[in-house]
Amino acid sequence: MLEFLVEALRAAIPAGTPLLFGTLGEIYVERSGILNLGVEGMMIMGAVTGFSVALTTGNPWLGVLAAAIVGGLLSLIHAFVSITLRGNQVVSGLALTMFGVGLSGLLGRRFIGTPLPAQAKLVGIRIPVLSDLPILGPLFFQFDPLVYISILLVPIMWFILYKTKLGISIRSVGEDPATADAMGVNVFGIRYLCTFIGGVLAGVGGAYLSIVYTPSWIEGMTAGAGWIVIALTIFALWSPLRAILGAYLFGGVKVLQYRLQPLGISPNLLNTLPFILTILVLMAATREVMRRRIGAPSALGLPYSREEK
Amino acid sequence: MRKRKFLLVITSVLALLALLAACATPTPQVIKETVEVPVTKKIKAAWIYVGPIGDYGWTHAHDLGRKYVQDKFGDWLDTVYAESVPEADAARYIDRFIQEEKADVVFTTSFGYMDATIEAGNKYPDKIFFHCSGYKRAKNVGTYFAEFYQLYYLNGLMAGALTKTGKVGYVAAHPIPEVVRHINAFALGVREVNPDATVDVRWLFSWYDPAKAREAAEALISEGVDVLAFTEDSPAVVEVGEEYATQKGKPIYTFAHYSPMLKYGPHSAVSGQLVHWEKIYEDILTKIYIGVYTNENLENVDYWWMLREGAVELGADFGVPINPEFEDDLKAVKVKDPILGEISVYDLVFKRLEQMSEETVLFDPFTGPIKDQDGNLRIEAGRRASHDELWTIDWFVEGIVARIPR
Numbered sequence: 001m002l003e004f005l006v007e008a009l010r011a012a013i014p015a016g017t018p019l020l021f022g023t024l025g026e027i028y029v030e031r032s033g034i035l036n037l038g039v040e041g042m043m044i045m046g047a048v049t050g051f052s053v054a055l056t057t058g059n060p061w062l063g064v065l066a067a068a069i070v071g072g073l074l075s076l077i078h079a080f081v082s083i084t085l086r087g088n089q090v091v092s093g094l095a096l097t098m099f100g101v102g103l104s105g106l107l108g109r110r111f112i113g114t115p116l117p118a119q120a121k122l123v124g125i126r127i128p129v130l131s132d133l134p135i136l137g138p139l140f141f142q143f144d145p146l147v148y149i150s151i152l153l154v155p156i157m158w159f160i161l162y163k164t165k166l167g168i169s170i171r172s173v174g175e176d177p178a179t180a181d182a183m184g185v186n187v188f189g190i191r192y193l194c195t196f197i198g199g200v201l202a203g204v205g206g207a208y209l210s211i212v213y214t215p216s217w218i219e220g221m222t223a224g225a226g227w228i229v230i231a232l233t234i235f236a237l238w239s240p241l242r243a244i245l246g247a248y249l250f251g252g253v254k255v256l257q258y259r260l261q262p263l264g265i266s267p268n269l270l271n272t273l274p275f276i277l278t279i280l281v282l283m284a285a286t287r288e289v290m291r292r293r294i295g296a297p298s299a300l301g302l303p304y305s306r307e308e309k
Numbered sequence: 310m311r312k313r314k315f316l317l318v319i320t321s322v323l324a325l326l327a328l329l330a331a332c333a334t335p336t337p338q339v340i341k342e343t344v345e346v347p348v349t350k351k352i353k354a355a356w357i358y359v360g361p362i363g364d365y366g367w368t369h370a371h372d373l374g375r376k377y378v379q380d381k382f383g384d385w386l387d388t389v390y391a392e393s394v395p396e397a398d399a400a401r402y403i404d405r406f407i408q409e410e411k412a413d414v415v416f417t418t419s420f421g422y423m424d425a426t427i428e429a430g431n432k433y434p435d436k437i438f439f440h441c442s443g444y445k446r447a448k449n450v451g452t453y454f455a456e457f458y459q460l461y462y463l464n465g466l467m468a469g470a471l472t473k474t475g476k477v478g479y480v481a482a483h484p485i486p487e488v489v490r491h492i493n494a495f496a497l498g499v500r501e502v503n504p505d506a507t508v509d510v511r512w513l514f515s516w517y518d519p520a521k522a523r524e525a526a527e528a529l530i531s532e533g534v535d536v537l538a539f540t541e542d543s544p545a546v547v548e549v550g551e552e553y554a555t556q557k558g559k560p561i562y563t564f565a566h567y568s569p570m571l572k573y574g575p576h577s578a579v580s581g582q583l584v585h586w587e588k589i590y591e592d593i594l595t596k597i598y599i600g601v602y603t604n605e606n607l608e609n610v611d612y613w614w615m616l617r618e619g620a621v622e623l624g625a626d627f628g629v630p631i632n633p634e635f636e637d638d639l640k641a642v643k644v645k646d647p648i649l650g651e652i653s654v655y656d657l658v659f660k661r662l663e664q665m666s667e668e669t670v671l672f673d674p675f676t677g678p679i680k681d682q683d684g685n686l687r688i689e690a691g692r693r694a695s696h697d698e699l700w701t702i703d704w705f706v707e708g709i710v711a712r713i714p715r
Contacts, residue, residue, distance in 0.1 A: 015520070223519075259531070
């Protein structure tokens with residue numbers, strides 16, 4: 001039983017890592033009042049970019065970097081439409097997803113059936129004594145570097161959001177942009193910055209899939225991970241600390257469905273579980289009492305314009 | 310100020326339109342490939358694919374077949390195709406191919422297109438249709454399929470010889486007769502070499518999802534499985550095997566599916582199943598061109614092609630039936646065969662391959678006595694299962710520990 005749990009948890013962490021990257025980014029985006037439904041598109045563009053750069057240069061880190069840049073640039077399209085042009089954020093985000101999915105298929109065509117050579121893969125680390133410890137080894141000291149980076153990002157992003165002036169600016173822009181503007185906060189700058197961060201992290205999440213998790217390029221390989229990120233952002237109630245719990249929980253459900261299958265537990269039922277939990281969390285969060293503490297950013301999805309104050 | 314706002318609205322509308330235009334990319338699209346050669350008689354053939362041609366599995370393999378006939382018969386053949394066509398949308402695409410592209414022959418390559426293809430056959434009686442993997446035919450609608458069960462049996466022989474834990478795994482797509490038949494053939498091979506070994510199965514309920522395939526493979530490995538075969542359109546399972554073999558120092562043997570995957574797992578992929586759709590397309594189109602097949606005589610045209618016809622090939626890569634890295638391991642394991650006597654598994658694989666490739670197929674894995682997993686005799690001693698029995702098979706053979714979900 002213990003072995004089963006350790007093994008399941010060990011598998012859940014890499015399964016949840018692309019979700020964690022995406023969710024951390026989307027939390028910043030939504031905290032600043034922008035709803036970006038283009039995560040799926042940015043992730044898959046990150047996946048194809050990451051894979052192609054890692055393949056051609058033989059260096060996985062360059063692949064991750066390129067994926068981050070491409071994700072960031074794509075998010076700027078959304079930022080321009082929704083912040084500068086004050087367009088409909090839902091339409092723009094959906095367009096970005098469809099655009100990314102289509103373009104990645106086109107760009108990736110020549111990488112189909114090409115494996116990533118061994119030196120271009122990111123492999124698990126090996127620390128002499130620690131990695132070989134019976135339970136702690138597989139649970140803490142055998143993952144690939146990106147897993148540790150994603151875990152490290154959690155407290156950093158939490159700290160910035162809640163303990164720094166920049167974090168206050170981000171949150172205030174998401175709650176009440178007019179007041180923030182009056183207080184001298186650069187609403188447009190903050191929103192552009194947060195949308196960009198979201199794009200960068202979505203791109204890295206996609207690269208994790210194509211360089212580490214299933215090291216290959218196949219059309220449509222994110223298979224809806226971007227939409228799970230949107231659900232996870234709500235599930236985490238826009239907090240980086242809860243995001244890590246949520247990501248590993250969602251990853252755990254993905255992993256468990258095959259381990260519990262012999263017991264006759266339907267994988268379809270397990271697959272709906274995270275979404276049912278998300279709905280429950282959302283219902284709890286929208287109650288008046290809770291809303292003041294943990295609700296969605298008040299200005300989420302609303303374009304801001306100075307003239308209409 | 311009002312004027313500026315108006316301008317902004319106009320600009321945003323234009324930008325959105327541009328984005329919407331850009332997002333038309335992922336919807337199924339028709340791509341033309343024409344070769345300009347003046348000849349008297351020309352045939353235009355259209356393919357309707359269920360997935361993207363970049364899936365590195367089913368649709369990819371069909372498209373390689375289309376490209377092959379396009380290159381070979383370029384003088385008289387034009388081809389067009391549409392990818393990622395939803396099964397409910399097939400009729401619309403067939404209409405479009407026939408009315409706008411003036412196609413003479415339409416290949417529909419997914420089971421779910423069956424009824425739409427038959428209806429189109431009624432609607433366009435002077436055109437020819439071929440449906441892949443279905444069982445309904447008409448005077449102008451034929452069917453075809455490249456079947457893998459012989460290869461899965463051969464893969465099973467190798468799996469039985471290589472497993473050290475006695476547990477063999479199978480990552481399966483959907484619980485339908487085709488997949489059940491392949492798992493059965495695999496298990497028959499495993500048990501012929503290793504009568505005590507068991508085969509465990511995990512169902513993905515998806516034809517294509519690399520992340521799920523990876524998770525299912527890892528779940529099987531954590532239960533002690535050390536050999537994996539699969540039905541899923543990506544190399545994810547082979548990659549998991551390679552990762553275990555090279556990074557975790559624990560050999561996991563895998564069998565590639567549908568496309569050449571040896572390069573994804575040089576130290577893990579032992580063998581696999583490869584398809585040659587071009588053999589079938591070549592045969593069909595040649596016969597249409599010379600007038601053997603017409604819109605009047607396809608009622609009984611059903612291709613069920615295997616090793617004998619060259620429509621399938623054993624191996625993880627073309628021309629490599631067994632990964633040389635595992636040759637010695639397979640030669641070291643000996644079995645006693647009632648007819649062939651003591652023989653190494655390596656030789657047994659090639660003997661069976663030869664028997665099944667000959668004009669008169671001398672061996673079939675589904676030859677009785679075969680019991681189901683509950684111990685009931687399903688195929689009596691000495692009898693070969695019929696095409697219809699195999700086509701509709703819905704029970705697991707002895708040795709498979711998983712159940713078929715109902």
